[in-house]
Amino acid sequence: xxxxxxxxYNTLTHETEPVEPIEEEHLRxxxxxxxxxxxxxxxxxxxxxxxxLLRRTAEALGWDVTNVSNITDVGHLTQDDLVDPGGADKMxxxxxxxxxxxxxxxxxxxxxxxxxxEDWRALNLREPEVRPxxxxxxxxxxxxxxxxxEKGHAYATDQGVYFSVESVADxxxxxxxxxxxxxxxxxxxxxxxxxxxxxRDFALWKHDPEHLMHWHSPWGxxxxxxxxxxxxxxxxxxxxxxxxxxxxxxxxxxxxxxxxAQNQALAGHPVVNxxxxxxxxxxxxxxxxxxxxxxxxxxxxxxxxPDDAHVPASIRARGGVxxxxxxxxxxxxxxxxxxxxTLDTLHTAARHVRRFQEVAERVDEALDADADGPDTLGDRxxxxxxxxxxxxxxxLNTPAATAAALEGATAIEQTDRLSGAAAESARAWLARxxxxxxxxxxxxxxxxxxxxxVDPGLDTDHLSGSxxxxxxxxxxxxxxxEYARADAxxxxxxxxxxxxxxxxEGPEWRREVEL
RNA sequence: GGUGACGUGGCCGAGUGGUCAGGCAGAGGCCUGCAAAGCCUCCUACGGCGGUUCGAAUCCGCCCGUCACCUCCA
Numbered sequence: 001x002x003x004x005x006x007x008x009y010n011t012l013t014h015e016t017e018p019v020e021p022i023e024e025e026h027l028r029x030x031x032x033x034x035x036x037x038x039x040x041x042x043x044x045x046x047x048x049x050x051x052x053l054l055r056r057t058a059e060a061l062g063w064d065v066t067n068v069s070n071i072t073d074v075g076h077l078t079q080d081d082l083v084d085p086g087g088a089d090k091m092x093x094x095x096x097x098x099x100x101x102x103x104x105x106x107x108x109x110x111x112x113x114x115x116x117x118e119d120w121r122a123l124n125l126r127e128p129e130v131r132p133x134x135x136x137x138x139x140x141x142x143x144x145x146x147x148x149x150e151k152g153h154a155y156a157t158d159q160g161v162y163f164s165v166e167s168v169a170d171x172x173x174x175x176x177x178x179x180x181x182x183x184x185x186x187x188x189x190x191x192x193x194x195x196x197x198x199x200r201d202f203a204l205w206k207h208d209p210e211h212l213m214h215w216h217s218p219w220g221x222x223x224x225x226x227x228x229x230x231x232x233x234x235x236x237x238x239x240x241x242x243x244x245x246x247x248x249x250x251x252x253x254x255x256x257x258x259x260x261a262q263n264q265a266l267a268g269h270p271v272v273n274x275x276x277x278x279x280x281x282x283x284x285x286x287x288x289x290x291x292x293x294x295x296x297x298x299x300x301x302x303x304x305x306p307d308d309a310h311v312p313a314s315i316r317a318r319g320g321v322x323x324x325x326x327x328x329x330x331x332x333x334x335x336x337x338x339x340x341x342t343l344d345t346l347h348t349a350a351r352h353v354r355r356f357q358e359v360a361e362r363v364d365e366a367l368d369a370d371a372d373g374p375d376t377l378g379d380r381x382x383x384x385x386x387x388x389x390x391x392x393x394x395x396l397n398t399p400a401a402t403a404a405a406l407e408g409a410t411a412i413e414q415t416d417r418l419s420g421a422a423a424e425s426a427r428a429w430l431a432r433x434x435x436x437x438x439x440x441x442x443x444x445x446x447x448x449x450x451x452x453x454v455d456p457g458l459d460t461d462h463l464s465g466s467x468x469x470x471x472x473x474x475x476x477x478x479x480x481x482e483y484a485r486a487d488a489x490x491x492x493x494x495x496x497x498x499x500x501x502x503x504x505e506g507p508e509w510r511r512e513v514e515l
Numbered sequence: 516g517g518u519g520a521c522g523u524g525g526c527c528g529a530g531u532g533g534u535c536a537g538g539c540a541g542a543g544g545c546c547u548g549c550a551a552a553g554c555c556u557c558c559u560a561c562g563g564c565g566g567u568u569c570g571a572a573u574c575c576g577c578c579c580g581u582c583a584c585c586u587c588c589a
Contacts, residue, residue, distance in 0.1 A: 014519085034589075047589035090587070176518040177585060202586075226586095248589025252519090255586090279520075280583065287583090332528070332538095338521060338582055345527065348539050358552090391529085400529050403537040413553065483548055490550080501552050508552090 003061050004386075004393040008054075008244075009336055011252060011275040012174055016395050019058075019274065021243050027058040030234040030272075031069040031128065032247035032255070036112035037094040039297040040119055042330065042341060043288055047248040047278040049327065050335040050396065052125040052438070054246065054276070057392040060436045068237045069128035070230065071116070073109040073135050074213055074223060092212050105212045109135075119298040122323040124438040130237050134229040138215050141224040141232045144266060145204045145217075153265040154204055156219055157195035161205035163227075165198055168261045174275065175253035202258050204228050227258035231266065234259075240267040244274040252277055281330075281339045288341075301326055301346070312343060318497065318511075325350035328439045331398035352406065354510075356430075356440040359409045363426040366418035373419030377411060381429035384408040388433060398437075405433050467498060471507050474500075 006019040021027050031051040034040055048069075055065045075091030095108050102108040113133075120127075134141075145161055148154035153167045165171045202225065208214060209221035234242065240263075247256060256275060263271035280287075283294035293310050302320045304311040315321060328349035333339030384407050391400035412418070412426050434440040470489050477486040490500050493509065501508045 011519090032589075041589085044589045050589095175585075200586095249519090250584065250588055253585060258586095278589065280589070282582080334528095336520080337528095340527085342527080344539080348527075352538080397529075399527090399538095400536085403529065406537065410554095416554095478548075481548080487549075494551095499551065502547070502550080503552085504546095510552095 004390045006057060006061060006393045007395055008274060008276055009395050010273075011277050017274070019243070021063065022241055022273070025062065026064040026066070027055075027244065028066045028238050028242040029054070029068075029244035029246060030230065030238060030242065031067060032230060032245075032251055033070040033072060033131075034116055035072040035075075035090060036109050036116060037075070037091045038112060039299055040116050041288065041295060041297045042283075042301065042326070043248075043281050045119065045123055045125075045298055046281050046330050046335070046339070047246070048120070048125060049123065049330050050276065050278040051128075051246045053331075053335075053392065053396050053398065054244070055126055056436050056438065057389070057396065060389055060392070060432075065129075066238065067128040068130045068132065068234065070233050071113055071131060071133045072226075072229065073113060073133050074138075074229070075105070075211075089211070095212070115299070119302075121444040122302055122442075123298065123327045124324060124442045124444065126438075126443070132233045132237065134224075134233070135213070137229065137233050137236065138224060140236055141228050142205075142215070142217050144228055144232050144262070145224070148204065148262070148265055151265060155197065156205075157193055158207070159193045159195070160203050160207050160222065160225075161219060162193075162196055162201040163204050163258065163261060163265070165200040165202070165261065168264050170264075171200070171261050172257065174257050174260055177253050177257070202227060202254060204262075227255055228262060230255070231259050231262040231271075235263070235267070235271060240269075240271055242272060244276060245272045246276045246278070249277045249279050278335045279338060281333070281341045283341045284343070285340055298323075298326065315343075321346060321350055322353055324439055324442060325353045328353050328402065331402055331437070331439070334395070334397055334399060336395065352402075353439060355409055356405075359412050359426075360430050360440060363412065363418065363423050363430060366423035367420065367427060370420035370423075371417065373417070373421065375419065375421035375425050377415060377418075377422040377429075378425035380411050381408055381425055384411065385429055385432055388436060392436060401437060402439070405437060405439070408433065467493065467496075467509055471500070471509060475507060 007016050008019050009016045019027070029051070031048065033048075034044055051067065051069065055067055058065050073091075075089035091105055091108065095102060095105050098108070102111065145154065148163065149156065149161065152164075154161055154163050156162075204225045204227075205217060205219055205222055206225065207220050207222040211221075211223050214221045214223050234245070245256065245259075252275075256277075260270070260272070282288065283292075283296065286292050286294060288295050290310075295310065300308055300311045301315060302323045304316045304320050306316060308316060325346060326349075329341065329346045330339075332345055332349065384404055388401045388404040388408075391397040391404055394400070408429055415422060418426065430440055470493060474486045474489040477483070477489065493500055494512075497512050498509050499512050501510070
């Protein structure tokens with residue numbers, strides 16, 4: 001079968017377009033990463049997951065991929081445009097909030113960066129080729145600001161340096177915010193800079209010697225504006241023409257709008273061809289917020305603390321859900337459509353992920369047994385994989401892709417007796433599907449299996465000896481017809497969250513996934 | 516007010532002119548000492564009103580509703 005055409009919705013053109021890399025079969029893209037001032041939440045990761053799926057789909061097509069995904073470890077003003085002498089900044093606020101935990105702002109950034117990378121791996125996201133930090137590129141950012149001033153695209157006031165929006169054509173095209181008055185904030189409770197020439201102009205540099213992070217510049221001590229870092233790091237690593245740029249929908253305006261203007265001014269031409277934005281998710285039908293009690297960080301769900309009262313007790317009781325179940329859940333909505341994250345979906349996802357894993361176990365056993373017989377699965381699984389890939393190529397249609405993958409699991413389950421040949425086909429299919437979707441087995445766990453620490457979510461390991469004893473007792477009871485006693489033992493196990501299955505070859509147990 | 520997205524069965528969600536999505540929940544059956552798991556079968560919907568068409572969930576128009584963004588946010 002010929003490879004399907006990879007198509008993505010481009011915010012810039014409002015159309016779903018074929019992805020045609022500048023370098024043939026080499027996708028180069030930039031992903032806006034997090035500001036590291038708190039633990040990342042599941043909405044953050046919906047967006048990063050889009051970038052991961054983009055990569056995996058391109059790789060499945062045989063393309064090379066170069067992805068740059070930044071870490072924003074410079075605090076920016078909570079009201080981006082406003083030069084607030086008080087320096088109310090997200091990271092500074094975090095430091096004030098959690099002051100006793102961290103020695104300084106850099107320590108805080110380091111902590112949340114490490115936590116972010118742990119979550120990233122837990123969710124089975126592939127590593128970007130480059131993960132630059134904003135603080136490592138401040139000099140580059142300053143050079144860019146100087147260049148913008150020299151080219152007449154920016155000007156300095158007492159309070160900072162601003163990009164002049166009217167110096168580039170087409171400002172507002174990406175977001176549709178073309179009217180000047182739309183670009184003026186209605187409520188401004190912080191003093192704005194009276195020397196700004198146009199309310200739409202945005203800050204490139206903020207003069208503030210008191211800021212917790214500050215650098216020397218031609219305009220005195222201060223720190224860079226938010227938008228310039230992505231322009232600079234993107235072009236630094238990917239050149240002044242690259243394929244694609246990803247981020248959350250909130251970044252369309254102002255962040256990416258400003259980035260496009262800066263890119264145009266610096267390079268003299270458009271730099272990025274495709275802009276891909278992930279919609280915000282909702283949780284239980286509402287916007288996720290701490291006050292609504294539906295705000296979940298990744299670690300809330302995969303390794304909650306016993307006192308995380310906002311995490312449902314059923315999840316806390318079992319020490320968190322399988323991270324792949326969380327990943328699977330986030331894939332149950334296409335990245336561009338409204339998505340309602342619910343515990344019900346999480347529950348279903350956990351079942352599906354376990355089902356894939358059990359199919360994989362069965363295939364591995366059949367591989368070892370290597371029974372004679374024809375390959376009854378290969379053609380069918382090839383067709384299923386083709387449809388899975390086609391769904392991903394269709395603007396990352398993950399619900400359709402996972403539905404197709406599930407058909408593969410059913411196909412394997414339906415086969416009563418797997419021949420060695422069929423098992424090999426099934427194994428190959430599982431590997432390809434996992435490469436594409438990442439929902440069957442974690443690449444990082446496999447990597448680290450040698451020195452594997454016990455998953456904190458699984459506390460049955462120390463119990464398995466006594467579980468085996470109980471099961472043997474139950475078998476003895478069953479053989480002697482003492483079914484009441486056998487059922488009582490099973491009830492005991494179920495109370496511990498252990499499911500018992502009497503298979504023809506003997507009893508098996510596993511943890512329940514009920515939430 | 517501006518911009519964009521979206522409304523499919525009890526629930527989640529595919530599907531861009533004529534043929535089956537898939538899953539969850541539910542019902543029946545096979546299997547089982549009974550269960551569980553798995554397998555088989557059943558449950559047939561497209562916000563409303565017009566229009567185009569031999570034929571529309573699918574195209575067009577209007578209306579209703581939901582959501583998001585419009586300088587904190589992925």
